Amino acid sequence: MQLFGQKKHLINRDNLEQILNDCKKGDRHAQKAVYDFLAPKMTALCLRYMGDRDSAEDVLQDGFVTLYSKLGSYLGEGSFEGWARKIFVNTALMSLRKNDALKQSEDVDAARDIASPEPTVLDRLSYAELTRLVASLPPGFRTVFNMYVVEGYSHREIAGELGISEVTSRSQLMRAKAMLQEKIKNL
């Protein structure tokens, strides 16, 4: 069955399994279909972690190459997008560690209670604007923020992944929220 042609790359729940099977066989059209399906969201994800567009696209490229090579380990259990998201998060974290970006983070000892931004304020923001604001946070702040708030990691997991203490993880998160709130106010 012809699932996709030269210009038509569509993935839906019905053909996902077939496309992934073709992808595992190295079918370039299937790989492109998966790319088209995931790239927009993964670009935003990578930008949130890396902070700048060029680094984000480098990670995006590495992430897709890793994803294609590991497709065999995806057994269809759970969301494919969720499975893919973990690959891109790990790729971004590896890149940040490699570039020592996390060591450039501010060391925050005293966490303070920071109020979160008002939901009504967020409603006035576009997704892209919010993504850009998160990307503009210092590397350590935005990494903890992304892992905790967006990906749902616990502070213990974050501490293990980043090699920091749980206290530091909490304080980085607080400062990240405070800084984000300030940036939203200044818009």
Added chain:
Amino acid sequence: MDSKLRSMLRDAEMKPSGRVWKGIEARLGAPSGQGRRGAWIWGISLAGAAAALAAVLVVSNTGNSNRLYISEDAVALTREPEATALPLSSLVPNELPSVEEVSGRVSAPASEVPARISEVSAPLGDGQEQVSVTDDGYGASTSADSEGAREISSTGVAGTDTGRSGESSAMRRNRHGRDRLDSTDGLDPEEAVSTRKGPLRLTAKGSVGQNIGTGYVPSRPMRAPSTYNPTQTATGIFETGSSTYGAPVTFGIGLNIPISGRISIGTGIDYSLLTRSFSGIYSEMENMSIEGNVMHKMHYVGIPLDVNFSVYRNRYINVYAFVGGEIEYCFSNTYTIRGGASDIVYREPVKGFQFSTEAGAGVEARLNNYMGLFLAPAVHYYFMGNQPKSIRTEKQFMVGVSAGLRFDLKEKR
């Protein structure tokens, strides 16, 4: 509040630039280090082939292979001043004819062509959500259900309301209205091609040259090696006939360092071979001399330095101009005399350096995401110095052409 942030950030979408998929394609085509090594071997082979092609072009341009060589009735080569084997006056003709043609060498500049592709679009299917992308390639984002298919369009704003977050379409439209980032993010693919700084690049090249100038021609007998002293007589090699000059060839490897979007600095290391042959006499002792054909070979190693300016480029091609110079050192200078029972190799060290300057233009065609093939004609001027006789001392102006490959050492940022 965190759930609101999570929902917005997880559903945010941004359109990647075309270079991402191009890069992925290239890496999928050459998986792991083996493919890369294979590409390098292939690239170096292609560089050699390109150099050979350039040589063929030069030869074919002459119309006659003999024109690659120049003839000269020249005389005299001395080395050791303390002994006299043959009087110079008996060997020197009255005057020298002019040199006709020779070959030269050319060095290679470098520049870069980033790879970018443009947008693609796909039609919507039933129940699928449309995601719009603004022309700056960075703006649009809306929620997209992973269970549904999506369309990517370059035509601007559009959005429907089947997203995961369950927000109203009016809210989404409001977001789309503000859903752009600054144009200074440099996300337009075509603009980025011309303004963004390129990657560090490795150059592998080969070049040949052909003399067209009317430079310095000695009006009196010229000692080939080292210094010139017409009153000197010595033991050594004496030219008794005309010289023929082989086309100088150069092979090199270097780096191209980007300075800005259009300007880069090229440097590296070159190896050049200059050859000529002539009839001569080798005299080692007062009572011993051998007459025969002499093959003179000079091996140079040099460091070029060029400034390259990209005049025009797009994702496929880069047209550039360059100026620069090179300093070279002759590490081997040998004369092989064939006339006796066996060949005699006579070596003479060379002091000093050969300085030259060059200017030219080149064209580079992008072969894939990390490699380009270039061809660059150039004009050279070789400064007179304390160098042995060669085509460069006979004709200081040379034109030549170089060809080779350039590899991106780091993915373009």
